[in-house]
Amino acid sequence: MHAVxxxxxxxxxxxxxxxxxxxxxxxxxxxxxxxxxxTVDRIKPLIDPKNILVVTGRKHARELIxxxxxxxxxxxxxxxxxxxxxxxxxxxxxxIQRKTKDDVMVVLPSDHAIGNPDKYRAxxxxxxxxxxxxxxxxxxxxxxxxxxxxxxxxxxSNSTGKIAGxxxxxxxSIREKPDVRKAKAFVKSGxxxxxxxxxxxxxxxxxxxxxCYLPDLHAGLxxxxxxxxxxxEAKTVEKIYRQLASxxxxxxxxxxxxxxxxxPAEFGWSDVGSWDALWDISxxxxxxxxxxxxxxxxxxxxxxxxxCGTNKLIALVGMKDVIVVDTKDAILICKRGQSQDVxxxxxxxxxxxLKQYL
Amino acid sequence: MHAVxxxxxxxxxxxxxxxxxxxxxxxxxxxxxxxxxxTVDRIKPLIDPKNILVVTGRKHARELIxxxxxxxxxxxxxxxxxxxxxxxxxxxxxxIQRKTKDDVMVVLPSDHAIGNPDKYRAxxxxxxxxxxxxxxxxxxxxxxxxxxxxxxxxxxSNSTGKIAGxxxxxxxSIREKPDVRKAKAFVKSGxxxxxxxxxxxxxxxxxxxxxCYLPDLHAGLxxxxxxxxxxxEAKTVEKIYRQLASxxxxxxxxxxxxxxxxxPAEFGWSDVGSWDALWDISxxxxxxxxxxxxxxxxxxxxxxxxxCGTNKLIALVGMKDVIVVDTKDAILICKRGQSQDVxxxxxxxxxxxLKQYL
Numbered sequence: 233m234h235a236v237x238x239x240x241x242x243x244x245x246x247x248x249x250x251x252x253x254x255x256x257x258x259x260x261x262x263x264x265x266x267x268x269x270x271t272v273d274r275i276k277p278l279i280d281p282k283n284i285l286v287v288t289g290r291k292h293a294r295e296l297i298x299x300x301x302x303x304x305x306x307x308x309x310x311x312x313x314x315x316x317x318x319x320x321x322x323x324x325x326x327x328i329q330r331k332t333k334d335d336v337m338v339v340l341p342s343d344h345a346i347g348n349p350d351k352y353r354a355x356x357x358x359x360x361x362x363x364x365x366x367x368x369x370x371x372x373x374x375x376x377x378x379x380x381x382x383x384x385x386x387x388x389s390n391s392t393g394k395i396a397g398x399x400x401x402x403x404x405s406i407r408e409k410p411d412v413r414k415a416k417a418f419v420k421s422g423x424x425x426x427x428x429x430x431x432x433x434x435x436x437x438x439x440x441x442x443x444c445y446l447p448d449l450h451a452g453l454x455x456x457x458x459x460x461x462x463x464x465e466a467k468t469v470e471k472i473y474r475q476l477a478s479x480x481x482x483x484x485x486x487x488x489x490x491x492x493x494x495x496p497a498e499f500g501w502s503d504v505g506s507w508d509a510l511w512d513i514s515x516x517x518x519x520x521x522x523x524x525x526x527x528x529x530x531x532x533x534x535x536x537x538x539x540c541g542t543n544k545l546i547a548l549v550g551m552k553d554v555i556v557v558d559t560k561d562a563i564l565i566c567k568r569g570q571s572q573d574v575x576x577x578x579x580x581x582x583x584x585x586l587k588q589y590l
Numbered sequence: 591m592h593a594v595x596x597x598x599x600x601x602x603x604x605x606x607x608x609x610x611x612x613x614x615x616x617x618x619x620x621x622x623x624x625x626x627x628x629t630v631d632r633i634k635p636l637i638d639p640k641n642i643l644v645v646t647g648r649k650h651a652r653e654l655i656x657x658x659x660x661x662x663x664x665x666x667x668x669x670x671x672x673x674x675x676x677x678x679x680x681x682x683x684x685x686i687q688r689k690t691k692d693d694v695m696v697v698l699p700s701d702h703a704i705g706n707p708d709k710y711r712a713x714x715x716x717x718x719x720x721x722x723x724x725x726x727x728x729x730x731x732x733x734x735x736x737x738x739x740x741x742x743x744x745x746x747s748n749s750t751g752k753i754a755g756x757x758x759x760x761x762x763s764i765r766e767k768p769d770v771r772k773a774k775a776f777v778k779s780g781x782x783x784x785x786x787x788x789x790x791x792x793x794x795x796x797x798x799x800x801x802c803y804l805p806d807l808h809a810g811l812x813x814x815x816x817x818x819x820x821x822x823e824a825k826t827v828e829k830i831y832r833q834l835a836s837x838x839x840x841x842x843x844x845x846x847x848x849x850x851x852x853x854p855a856e857f858g859w860s861d862v863g864s865w866d867a868l869w870d871i872s873x874x875x876x877x878x879x880x881x882x883x884x885x886x887x888x889x890x891x892x893x894x895x896x897x898c899g900t901n902k903l904i905a906l907v908g909m910k911d912v913i914v915v916d917t918k919d920a921i922l923i924c925k926r927g928q929s930q931d932v933x934x935x936x937x938x939x940x941x942x943x944l945k946q947y948l
Contacts (some may be wrong), residue, residue, distance in 0.1 A: 248903075248905070298772060329752045479858035505681060511846060519925030528942075528944060528947075530935050530938050530939070532931055532934045532935060532938070533928070533931065535649045544919055544920060544921055545606075545919060545920040545921070545944070545947055546920070546921045546923070547606070547920065547921070547922050547923070547924075547932075548922075548923050548924070548933060549922070549923070549924035549925065549928055549929070549931045549932060549934070550927075550931060551912070551923055551924070551925055554909070554923070556921075556923055558921060561902055561903060562902060562903040562904070562905065563902055563903070563904045563905070563914075563916060563921065564905050564906075564907070565904070565907070565909055565911055565912070565923055566905075566906070566907070566908060566909070567907065567908030568905040569908075570891070570907055570908035571907070573890055573891065573907045573908060574905075574907060576890045577888050577890060577905045577907060578905070580888050580890070581888070584886075586903070588901055589886075
């Protein structure tokens with residue numbers, strides 16, 4: 233079994249900690265390990281690090297090699313440019329086939345947090361067993377805890393039984409991020425799950441599906457396959473990958489494919505999509521404050537706040553529901569619930585050409 | 591005419607900018623000049639800097655000499671310990687008498703801000719003319735703009751006429767910081783003024799008053815007078831000053847004295863008593879935000895806030911009514927209206943023995 237960790241994200245939503253050179257998955261904002269280190273730590277009991285591939289952009293490769301000493305450097309697969317998940321997964325499938333002829337591949341985002349890793353591994357194992365059997369495209373669906381409009385949803389039909397103790401459902405439809413009204417209906421129905429972006433299938437199976445629904449992209453991948461291991465590899469990948477369609481695997485393949493399954497799961501999943509989401513999953517004191525960083529933190533009459541410090545002393549007086557993030561060269565102070573607007577700060581920095589802060 | 595600038599304050603209320611080594615009057619928080627530099631700049635058109643005395647503690651003398659190059663170093667008078675305003679003013683009076691036999695002394699706090707310096711000088715000039723004439727203890731009373739409980743009040747009686755175009759009233763009573771009920775009654779009556787802590791009198795007059803109401807303190811001052819200019823000066827001041835009663839001139843003398851007058855004034859006075867008071871007097875943008883410091887400041891959906899930066903970028907998102915102060919080693923984030931509780935942070939630092947931040 234192979235794991236493919238997709239590590240192409242920019243993660244501007246964690247500015248000022250996330251920067252172009254350090255996207256979210258390379259940050260130790262959830263624990264003392266970085267998010268991608270935790271991702272590897274979490275899957276390692278199931279999949280040997282020498283079978284873990286990481287797909288990333290050129291400028292993050294060196295840092296990934298530094299952070300993941302257990303993963304062989306040759307397993308860091310470079311995308312010359314980001315081309316969304318269909319191309320990324322296709323490229324990883326080629327590498328797996330070249331290495332093993334064929335194998336189950338567990339596709340994982342690099343930047344999620346999981347509260348219960350044991351449960352997580354049980355679900356992944358069951359999904360892998362389902363994928364081994366045939367042509368199944370297996371997804372992990374998160375039991376929603378509210379009508380979240382920031383996630384895609386998977387609609388399950390009746391149970392097709394259990395596999396390794398885990399219920400498995402055929403997927404009836406895949407929905408992109410809904411509006412609130414739809415999201416409420418989804419959650420109410422009980423048949424909808426958040427699309428976790430984790431996929432389990434055989435490399436051969438997903439390449440066939442790509443051939444069927446994205447033939448041009450598949451043709452490009454075949455050209456790359458020819459070049460793998462040859463002196464022309466770098467040049468070919470550089471040229472061809474750039475020409476591939478930028479399309480998500482969900483939209484390009486999953487929404488159309490026949491044999492799509494979902495394993496409903498509850499293992500404390502979070503996409504850690506914003507500073508707000510980080511507060512949600514952080515350990516908090518009796519007043520709802522979550523603090524991290526090496527410096528002193530003094531809180532007077534302060535509640536439900538997130539403080540990510542460096543070595544500086546940070547003192548809050550009379551503050552409720554705020555996010556404070558200190559870094560070497562920038563400080564963010566944001567109302568909790570408005571952290572999606574941190575993107576506006578990044579936009580302002582781009583507009584002002586203040587590249588040193590990006 | 592001499593000026594005596596009292597510069598003994600600690601100013602913990604401006605933490606983290608104010609520190610033990612840098613109390614409020616030594617900070618450039620109101621403008622690009624420090625508050626004591628502005629105090630000297632403001633009085634200079636009336637009083638030659640060689641006639642400006644500054645009374646301060648030993649540990650601030652060097653910084654004062656640096657900040658006030660126009661004031662002769664010998665005019666920086668060192669108090670071995672802080673002994674409140676009666677002793678401070680008495681000591682300054684001795685120095686003035688030694689230098690000039692007798693002169694009008696304009697006693698000024700070092701750490702106030704004045705919006706209209708021309709009006710201020712007109713009032714001080716008039717007060718000096720009143721003080722020259724005889725035994726008057728002249729004070730400056732600020733027209734209150736609300737029932738502030740953080741100031742003492744001067745109760746004026748009927749006008750005794752005008753001097754140099756400025757109304758002058760006999761003081762009927764001097765009140766310490768009132769409760770809200772009393773403060774409201776004071777303001778409603780129209781006869782009460784904030785005690786600005788500025789006093790104008792002849793050196794001989796105030797020493798006589800001290801002799802009358804604080805005879806022990808006066809005796810100590812006389813011992814010091816004997817020693818001034820002699821080799822025993824430092825030793826005598828060190829020994830005697832320490833033994834003087836620590837009492838304010840208001841409580842020790844003014845409340846009891848007969849010939850106390852007040853000149854009502856409106857010249858944009860502020861005691862700059864807290865970060866909140868600084869926001870009050872700061873220039874603000876259309877959304878009520880006041881920013882300073884050398885770094886970039888980015889405000890998204892942010893209102894009525896005070897941002898005092900250093901060279902770091904500071905970004906606020908969705909914040910209303912906050913005070914943000916960055917320094918080399920500490921950051922304060924405080925709800926506007928609660929800046930009096932910054933003192934609690936200082937207390938916490940003292941309790942934790944984190945002296946490097948004090």
